[in-house]
Amino acid sequence: MAGLVRVRGRAPPEAGEGRTYEHFYFMLEAATAGLGVAIAPEVLVRDDVAAGRLVAPFGFVASGMRYVALNPEGSGGRERPFITWLADRAKAEDALARELAAATGA
Incomplete structure (x- = not known):
């Protein structure tokens, strides 16, 4: 927790x-x-913060982690619809996270 607090410039x-x-x-x-x-990942508390059941006094900090979708050669592109869907969901989640950050002042 100390590292997170230091990122936000607090003791x-x-x-x-x-x-x-x-x-x-x-x-x-x-x-x-x-x-x-x-301290929990934003995705797990987003609804509770939006509903006022929890607060995020220090906002949220990007973890720096990311997901990667691999498609093997010779797969014939069968995975393409899934990868497209996954990318669309990630963009939608990112938009929700930005809205929440704006609403909570984070």
């Missing part, structure tokens, strides 16, 4: 004991119930 909070969860779902449910803070 990191004091470290302390806390709970850990084995799955994002449990962690986000705990945060939604007011039991603490959570």
Whole structure:
């Protein structure tokens, strides 16, 4: 968390004991119930932030990771519709993320 906070130009909070969860779902449910803070991928919290159930006080930071779709030679192009669909979905998700960032001031 300290690295994320530094990216946003703020001092990191004091470290302390806390709970850990084995799955994002449990962690986000705990945060939604007011039991603490959570750091999660934007796609997992987008709806909750938009609905006001969670807040993103530091906004979101791009992870720098990306997905790559490979199509093997000799496949005959059967994968092309899927790759096109995947690219279209990624563009739509990016547009939603930008809208959310604008709405939350991130």
